[in-house]
Amino acid sequence: MTKTGFLLASLAASLMATSALAQDITVKIGVLNDRSGIYADLSGEGSVIAARMAAEDFGAAEKGIKVEIVSADHQNKPDVASTIARQWLDQDGVNAIVDVPTSSAALAVNEIIKDANALFINSGAASSDLTGPACSPHTVHWTYDTWALANGTGSAMVQQGGDSWFFLTADYAFGHALERDTAAVVEAAGGKVVGTVRHPFPGTDFSSFLLQAQASGAKVIGLANAGGDTINSIKQAAEFGITQAGQALAGLLIFITDVHALGLQTAQGLVLTESFYWDLNDGTREWSARFEAADGDKPTMVQAGVYAGVLHYLKAVEAAGTNEADAVIAKMKEMPTDDPLFGKGEIRADGRKVHDMYLFRVKSPEQSSGAWDYYETLATIPADKAFRPMADGNCPLVK
Amino acid sequence: MFELLGIPPQALFGQLLLGLINGSFYAILSLGLAVIFGLLNIINFAHGAQYMLGAFVAWMLLNYLGIGYWWALLIVPIVVGAFGIVLERLMIARLYHLDHLYGLLLTFGLALIIQGLLRNQYGISGLPYSIPPQLAGGQNLGFMFLPNYRGWVVVASLAVCVATWFVIEKTRLGAYLRAATENPTLVGAFGINVPRMITLTYGFGVALAAFAGVLAAPVYSVNPNMGADLIIVVFAVVVIGGMGSILGSIVTGFGLGLVEGLTKVFYPEASSVVIFVIMAIVLLVKPAGLFGRAA
Numbered sequence: 001m002t003k004t005g006f007l008l009a010s011l012a013a014s015l016m017a018t019s020a021l022a023q024d025i026t027v028k029i030g031v032l033n034d035r036s037g038i039y040a041d042l043s044g045e046g047s048v049i050a051a052r053m054a055a056e057d058f059g060a061a062e063k064g065i066k067v068e069i070v071s072a073d074h075q076n077k078p079d080v081a082s083t084i085a086r087q088w089l090d091q092d093g094v095n096a097i098v099d100v101p102t103s104s105a106a107l108a109v110n111e112i113i114k115d116a117n118a119l120f121i122n123s124g125a126a127s128s129d130l131t132g133p134a135c136s137p138h139t140v141h142w143t144y145d146t147w148a149l150a151n152g153t154g155s156a157m158v159q160q161g162g163d164s165w166f167f168l169t170a171d172y173a174f175g176h177a178l179e180r181d182t183a184a185v186v187e188a189a190g191g192k193v194v195g196t197v198r199h200p201f202p203g204t205d206f207s208s209f210l211l212q213a214q215a216s217g218a219k220v221i222g223l224a225n226a227g228g229d230t231i232n233s234i235k236q237a238a239e240f241g242i243t244q245a246g247q248a249l250a251g252l253l254i255f256i257t258d259v260h261a262l263g264l265q266t267a268q269g270l271v272l273t274e275s276f277y278w279d280l281n282d283g284t285r286e287w288s289a290r291f292e293a294a295d296g297d298k299p300t301m302v303q304a305g306v307y308a309g310v311l312h313y314l315k316a317v318e319a320a321g322t323n324e325a326d327a328v329i330a331k332m333k334e335m336p337t338d339d340p341l342f343g344k345g346e347i348r349a350d351g352r353k354v355h356d357m358y359l360f361r362v363k364s365p366e367q368s369s370g371a372w373d374y375y376e377t378l379a380t381i382p383a384d385k386a387f388r389p390m391a392d393g394n395c396p397l398v399k
Numbered sequence: 400m401f402e403l404l405g406i407p408p409q410a411l412f413g414q415l416l417l418g419l420i421n422g423s424f425y426a427i428l429s430l431g432l433a434v435i436f437g438l439l440n441i442i443n444f445a446h447g448a449q450y451m452l453g454a455f456v457a458w459m460l461l462n463y464l465g466i467g468y469w470w471a472l473l474i475v476p477i478v479v480g481a482f483g484i485v486l487e488r489l490m491i492a493r494l495y496h497l498d499h500l501y502g503l504l505l506t507f508g509l510a511l512i513i514q515g516l517l518r519n520q521y522g523i524s525g526l527p528y529s530i531p532p533q534l535a536g537g538q539n540l541g542f543m544f545l546p547n548y549r550g551w552v553v554v555a556s557l558a559v560c561v562a563t564w565f566v567i568e569k570t571r572l573g574a575y576l577r578a579a580t581e582n583p584t585l586v587g588a589f590g591i592n593v594p595r596m597i598t599l600t601y602g603f604g605v606a607l608a609a610f611a612g613v614l615a616a617p618v619y620s621v622n623p624n625m626g627a628d629l630i631i632v633v634f635a636v637v638v639i640g641g642m643g644s645i646l647g648s649i650v651t652g653f654g655l656g657l658v659e660g661l662t663k664v665f666y667p668e669a670s671s672v673v674i675f676v677i678m679a680i681v682l683l684v685k686p687a688g689l690f691g692r693a694a
Contacts, residue, residue, distance in 0.1 A: 036518065036523070036624075037523065037624065038523060038624070040518075040522070040523040041522045041523045041524040042524075044523075171667075171668055197667050198667055198668050199667055199670070200667075200668070200670055200671035200672075202628065203671075204619055204625070204628055204629065205417075205421055205619070207417050207420075207549075208414055208417045208418075208660055208663040208664070208667075208670075209663065209667065211410070211413050211414065211417065211543060212410070212664070215407075215409075215410050227524070228523070228524065228525060228620055228622065228624075231524065231525060231620050232619060232620055235618070235620065236618065239530070239537075239546045239548070239549075239618065240537070240544055240546055241537055241544045241546070245544075257522075257524045258524065260524065261524035261525045261526065261527065261620065262527065263527040265527075265529075266527070297522070
């Protein structure tokens with residue numbers, strides 16, 4: 001046993017020695033997300049697969065860049081996320097931390113990365129504070145944020161006549177940010193917020209909160225929660241006859257895996273905002289088919305964002321010729337982004353990646369042609385309208 | 400309109416009823432735990448996983464074999480209960496002579512393994528399971544819309560709880576069980592097969608968890624973590640009621656459901672904590688629990 005171990009170790013050492021000769025730059029990418037809790041299906045191992053696909057598609061090996069990908073489970077807890085991030089940065093030499101769903105965990109990593117020689121490419125978390133008051137020179141917020149969700153779904157609902165709102169809010173950083181940003185959109189469009197209830201995260205039984213929402217008489221019940229919480233809220237709203245009685249549900253953050261778990265029968269008609277859907281164009285279909293072959297499910301926008309973010313990061317490493325954080329982030333912001341999943345876009349000075357967002361409606365079982373055929377596109381929100389203007393974000397970097 | 404504590408009475412009645420519904424799940428789960436602890440002295444940490452397994456087996460019966468809800472209500476507790484019996488024979492039975500802690504660790508490990516396996520296979524987002532057509536729809540009670548299915552949950556769990564209490568406290572079989580808890584050697588000397596009785600009791604406790612799982616499948620998302628989320632609360636319920644007290648676990652289960660329901664109205668942020676606050680107070684004032692006897 002010891003002998004084999006020794007042989008393996010020396011073999012590995014000799015391999016590393018040869019590769020060090022052949023290659024110029026080594027980058028270590030840490031995928032930090034939820035691997036066992038309520039966000040594990042929308043990020044989890046799928047995000048690791050996406051990061052690996054990015055390294056392969058980029059052709060890192062041929063370009064003299066050695067990419068190593070590690071992953072860990074932050075259990076949706078900010079303290080666990082901080083501990084892992086510190087260990088990765090201080091001891092393991094990780095150059096970029098990617099994904100990190102759960103806004104409270106993402107904000108914790110964001111604080112640590114500010115002064116570190118590493119970058120944070122966030123795909124999974126939603127809080128728009130990441131490019132607002134909490135913005136950091138080393139953070140890129142790739143896929144979506146609470147402002148973009150509020151702007152898409154919130155204004156669409158108000159336009160359809162839903163001018164009084166009651167919020168069902170997950171009681172942590174993400175829920176608060178999503179509620180705040182949506183309330184601003186609703187009020188700007190002439191609507192009003194008649195009430196809010198904050199539920200513990202994660203929750204199981206939402207009937208009590210839904211009944212309070214029903215009693216408020218609001219036309220729209222805004223679900224400022226995500227993942228399993230949203231699934232249960234929607235399921236129980238149908239059970240208690242809330243939607244049948246005329247109140248509309250606004251799922252402010254719904255992922256395709258949520259729709260898959262709900263089934264079209266329950267989810268049909270929901271209006272939602274996302275930045276990615278597998279069936280948008282040839283580029284997304286081709287990539288998603290490859291992803292599905294590896295993962296078993298179609299990708300979520302979070303997993304797509306990990307792919308595109310890592311791809312752009314590697315391009316910037318190649319252009320900068322180093323893995324030094326400041327040089328790479330300068331290149332990332334200087335070079336326009338271009339990938340098959342989000343199309344052309346850019347990263348703003350405050351770290352916000354901008355691209356088109358889409359307003360989708362969930363198909364009815366009759367409209368759907370089969371597994372994963374879930375969305376019809378209602379509107380494309382152009383990149384310059386989809387995200388909060390930089391001047392409104394209060395990001396200290398751009399003042 | 401008059402108000403009660405700042406809340407219209409209709410809303411209050413509605414919330415109390417919802418609390419009762421959640422309380423039914425607490426009651427039936429804590430009952431299983433109490434039965435197992437009372438007779439086996441095992442702290443069954445796998446109870447949440449067995450509840451989750453109940454929901455999953457119901458889903459499997461429907462999707463792989465086309466067996467619907469009503470048969471599942473009967474078949475699932477038998478299947479999962481049998482699985483519990485196998486576990487008891489193969490593993491748990493080896494720990495009776497050791498400290499409680501070993502049983503707790505073993506069952507906790509088993510729970511993690513069962514959860515991990517199902518997570519690997521089915522993911523975390525949950526699987527859809529529909530309400531049976533006979534119980535779809537609901538009644539307008541004036542103060543709230545009560546889905547028929549939720550009403551059924553309260554009735555079914557009350558019936559099961561009362562039946563269990565009756566068997567254990569009022570029948571000859573129950574008397575044997577209680578006697579075996581007090582002094583297994585003496586009861587064995589009277590010609591009663593104590594080990595078999597203990598095995599069947601564990602199987603019954605597990606079957607109760609599985610029954611609750613089937614009840615929960617149509618209303619909560621069927622996912623591998625559904626038991627882990629609930630089991631901690633249920634343990635608090637058992638501690639408050641008094642470890643091993645049958646009546647205590649039933650009454651506190653429903654009672655705490657009500658308290659939690661009220662908290663959701665007055666201060667929703669605290670609704671996940673309130674049960675533990677009560678547990679701390681009860682432990683300070685009456686360490687054996689509300690219905691427990693001091694050892």
